Amino acid sequence: MGSDNRDDGPVGNSVPAAGDRPGAVDLPQAGERSVDPWQGRNGGGFTADRATVFGAGLLSFAPSAAGAAGYDATASGGSNLSPTNAQLMARVNADVAKLQAENPGAATPVDLVRTSGSGLDPDISPAAAQFQIRRVAAERKIPEAEVTRLVQENSEDRQWGFFGEPRTHVLELNIALDERYGRLH
Amino acid sequence: MDFYSAIQYVLFVAIVTALVKPLGGYMERVFSRQRTVLDRFCLPVERLIYRITAVDPKAEMTGKEYATCFVLFGLAGTFLLYAILRMQQFLPWFFPQYHTTPLSPDLALNTAISFSTTTTWQAYAGENTMSYFSQMVGLCAQNFLAGAAGLAVGVAFIRGLARQLSDTLGNFWVDLTRALLWILLPGALIGALLLVWQGVPMNFRHYAVVTTVEGTQQVIPEGPVAALEIIKNLGTNGGGFFNANGAHPYENPTPLTNFLEMLAIVLLAAAFTNTFGRMVGEPRQGWLLYSVMLLLFVCGLVFVDYSEQRGFPNIGNVDSLHSRLQSGGNMEGKEVRFGIGSSTLTAVVTSNTATGSNNSMDDSYTSLGGMVLLVNMLLGELVFGGLGTGLYSMVMAAAIAVFLAGLMVGRTPEYLGKKIGPAENKMIMLYALAAPLVVLPLTAIAVSTRMGLSGLTVNTGPHGFTGILFAFTSCFGNNGQSFAGLSANTPFYNLTTALAMMAGRFGLAIPALAFAALSGRQRNTPSTSGTLPTHSLVFGVLLTTCLIVMVALSYLPALALGPVLEQLLLGR
Numbered sequence A: 001m002g003s004d005n006r007d008d009g010p011v012g013n014s015v016p017a018a019g020d021r022p023g024a025v026d027l028p029q030a031g032e033r034s035v036d037p038w039q040g041r042n043g044g045g046f047t048a049d050r051a052t053v054f055g056a057g058l059l060s061f062a063p064s065a066a067g068a069a070g071y072d073a074t075a076s077g078g079s080n081l082s083p084t085n086a087q088l089m090a091r092v093n094a095d096v097a098k099l100q101a102e103n104p105g106a107a108t109p110v111d112l113v114r115t116s117g118s119g120l121d122p123d124i125s126p127a128a129a130q131f132q133i134r135r136v137a138a139e140r141k142i143p144e145a146e147v148t149r150l151v152q153e154n155s156e157d158r159q160w161g162f163f164g165e166p167r168t169h170v171l172e173l174n175i176a177l178d179e180r181y182g183r184l185h
Numbered sequence B: 001m002d003f004y005s006a007i008q009y010v011l012f013v014a015i016v017t018a019l020v021k022p023l024g025g026y027m028e029r030v031f032s033r034q035r036t037v038l039d040r041f042c043l044p045v046e047r048l049i050y051r052i053t054a055v056d057p058k059a060e061m062t063g064k065e066y067a068t069c070f071v072l073f074g075l076a077g078t079f080l081l082y083a084i085l086r087m088q089q090f091l092p093w094f095f096p097q098y099h100t101t102p103l104s105p106d107l108a109l110n111t112a113i114s115f116s117t118t119t120t121w122q123a124y125a126g127e128n129t130m131s132y133f134s135q136m137v138g139l140c141a142q143n144f145l146a147g148a149a150g151l152a153v154g155v156a157f158i159r160g161l162a163r164q165l166s167d168t169l170g171n172f173w174v175d176l177t178r179a180l181l182w183i184l185l186p187g188a189l190i191g192a193l194l195l196v197w198q199g200v201p202m203n204f205r206h207y208a209v210v211t212t213v214e215g216t217q218q219v220i221p222e223g224p225v226a227a228l229e230i231i232k233n234l235g236t237n238g239g240g241f242f243n244a245n246g247a248h249p250y251e252n253p254t255p256l257t258n259f260l261e262m263l264a265i266v267l268l269a270a271a272f273t274n275t276f277g278r279m280v281g282e283p284r285q286g287w288l289l290y291s292v293m294l295l296l297f298v299c300g301l302v303f304v305d306y307s308e309q310r311g312f313p314n315i316g317n318v319d320s321l322h323s324r325l326q327s328g329g330n331m332e333g334k335e336v337r338f339g340i341g342s343s344t345l346t347a348v349v350t351s352n353t354a355t356g357s358n359n360s361m362d363d364s365y366t367s368l369g370g371m372v373l374l375v376n377m378l379l380g381e382l383v384f385g386g387l388g389t390g391l392y393s394m395v396m397a398a399a400i401a402v403f404l405a406g407l408m409v410g411r412t413p414e415y416l417g418k419k420i421g422p423a424e425n426k427m428i429m430l431y432a433l434a435a436p437l438v439v440l441p442l443t444a445i446a447v448s449t450r451m452g453l454s455g456l457t458v459n460t461g462p463h464g465f466t467g468i469l470f471a472f473t474s475c476f477g478n479n480g481q482s483f484a485g486l487s488a489n490t491p492f493y494n495l496t497t498a499l500a501m502m503a504g505r506f507g508l509a510i511p512a513l514a515f516a517a518l519s520g521r522q523r524n525t526p527s528t529s530g531t532l533p534t535h536s537l538v539f540g541v542l543l544t545t546c547l548i549v550m551v552a553l554s555y556l557p558a559l560a561l562g563p564v565l566e567q568l569l570l571g572r
Helices: A046-053 A086-102 A126-140 A144-153 A170-181 B003-031 B039-053 B063-086 B105-116 B132-162 B172-198 B225-234 B255-279 B283-309 B339-352 B367-378 B389-409 B422-448 B461-476 B491-521 B537-571
Strands: A006-008 A014-016 A167-169 B168-170 B208-211 B217-220
Touching: A126 A144, A126 A167, A126 A170, A144 A170, A167 A170, B003 B172, B003 B255, B003 B283, B003 B339, B039 B172, B063 B105, B063 B132, B063 B168, B063 B172, B063 B491, B105 B132, B105 B491, B132 B168, B132 B172, B132 B225, B132 B255, B132 B389, B132 B491, B168 B172, B168 B491, B172 B225, B172 B255, B225 B255, B255 B283, B255 B339, B255 B389, B283 B339, B283 B367, B283 B389, B283 B537, B339 B367, B367 B461, B367 B537, B389 B422, B389 B491, B389 B537, B422 B461, B422 B491, B422 B537, B461 B491, B461 B537
Parallel strands: none
Antiparallel strands: A006 A014, B208 B217
C-alpha cells in the first residue's frame, strides 16, 4: 500500500519524502509552512508528456501555452487566441479528436481543450476529472468507483460556499493514485 | 448568469456600498488634517518627513504650483526607475540564468513611464526580465508613490470646487505624504497579510527547481509577490509580478484572493466620491456620482458575463454548458478556479478602474465581451476609475452634462455653485478632446504602418484592430490592460504607448487642476429655484446619457471597424 518512510505534512496529510520515490515532487517538508497551493504541484508539459500521461493511469492537465512545451513556469501566459481565430479552431479540433479517442463516451469538457490564462492552472473542473475516470480505471485495472472516490477526495468546492468554481487538484490526485495503486510510468 | 456568480456580484456591490461612507469620511479627515485613529503612528513619521525634506506643511500652492509639483514628481520617479532598470544587472537578486530578456533603452523607458504614471503597461514578462530588486525598489515603490500622487491631485481638485475666493488648492507634498502614511501603507499592510494567509508567496528565494511526477524538471519562480500584489490593486496600478498577472496561481491563488484584490481596487476609488461630497458640503452630490458609476459598473458585469458564458466557439463534441461540475462558457484564457463569474468581475473591475490586473486573457474574450471592456476604458476611466483620477474624470463629465443642460434651458451652467464660464469651458474642452486626439491618431498610425502591424503576431483582422485600439486606449487611460497577443516590445509600440501614457496622465490632470483652480477663485452662487439640481435622478440620467453619447460620437467608427465587425463576421 504505501512506503513506511512518511513525513507528516504541516496539515497532517501524509507526504512521502521525496528521497523515497524517484521522480516524486519535492513537496514542502514537515515544519515548512505549506499554505502554498501551487509549489511544485504542476505535473509537467501537456504536449511533451502526453505520452506518459496516457497509458500511465494518470489524469491529464489542460493544455498550456506557457512556454513552447507548456507549463513552463518561467514564461507564464495564455495563447491569446481570439474565439474567431482559425488556429484556435484547429487546435481545439485536434485536441478533441485525441481526447475522444482516449476517453470515448461523453462530450469533452471545455476546460480540457482550452489553454488557461496563466498556462499554469493547477486545477481542472470536476467534469473534466469525471471525463477521464473510465480511462484511468481501465489503465490501472481498478474499479471506477475507487477512482471516483479519489477524485472526490482531491476536489474542492467553491470557496466558502460561493466564491469561484469547484475544482479538482490534478497533481494531488495523481500522486494519490500512484501511492495507492503503484506507478505505471 | 450563474446563481453563485450573482451572489458574488451582489456581495461585492454590497460591501463596497457599505464601506463608501466610513472610508470616505476617513479620507476626508486625513486630507483636512483632522484627527484620525492612526495619528498616533503616522503623525511622528509625517513630522520627520517634513523636517528631512524641508517642507512647510502650512504653505499652500496655487493650481499652477500644484500641477508643476505633480509633473516634476512624476518625472523624477521616471528617471529613478529608468536608472534602476538599466542598471539591474549590477543590483542585488539578479539571476542571469533566468532574467534573460534584456531591458533595452526603449523597454526600460516605457516601463519607467508606465509605472510612474500608474499605467503599469508591461511590454515584458516579469519572471524572465525583472530581478526582485527591480520589482521591489523600482516597480513596487512607484506603485505606492504614483498612486499617492494621483490621490493628491484628486484631493486638490475637490478643494478647488469646495473653496471659494481662494487662490490655493493645498500642498502637494502634504497630500502625497498623508495619502501614503494614512491610506496606502496601512491598507497595503493589512491586505498583504491577508494575501499571504491565502498562499501568495513572499520570499527572496532563488527560483526553485523541482522534479515532477512525470520525471521532468520544472523551474518555479518565486519572490516578494505579496508586497507588489496588494499595492498593484490598492493604488489602481495593475502591473503584475509575473507575466500572467492575476491569472498566475502565485498572484491570485484562490477565489477569495481574487475577491479581496478586487475590493482593494474599488474601495478607495468608490469611497472617494463620498470624500468629494463631504468636502463640498453636500454628501448627496457624491452619492449621485457613485450611483452613476454603479449603474455603468453593473451593466458591464451583466453584458460581459452573458457574452462569456455563451461564448466558446461552436465546435462539435465540446461540452461548454454550465453545470454543477463545470463553469462552462468561453474558458480560453481563463482559470478553472475563477470560471466565468470571478473572471467577469475582475475584467469589469480592472477595465473600469484604470488598473489592468486582469485574471484572464482579454485577447481571448468574445467580441462583445472585449468590446464592453474597451468601452469601459473609452468612457474615460470614471466608473470608480483610478485612485483620485476617477473622481475628477467623473466630475469633468458632470460639468459637460451641466453645460448641455444649460444650453437646453438657456441659463449659465453652474456646478456646485460655481459658474462654468468661458475659461472653465476651455479647460473642459481640452480635457474632453484629449482622449480621441491621442488614441485615434495613434491607432491609425499603427494600423497603417508596417511597424504597427508587425505587432499583430497572434490575431489579425478586426480582432487585431481591436487589440491595437485597446492598447492605446488602455495606455491613455493609465489602465495597462492589453490584448496580450499584441507583441508590444518593439521600439514603435514602446514609444507610442509611452506617449499615450504621459498624455493621459498629465494631459488630463493639468486641465482638471486648472478647472479646479478657476472654480476655487469664484464666489459660490447661491442656488435658487432655477438652478439645475445635480443630485437628482434626472441629472443622473442626463449624466449617464451624456457619457454614452460622447463615447459613441468619438469612437463608434473605430468600434465598428473592430469588435462590431468581428461579431458580424462571426454570424455569417
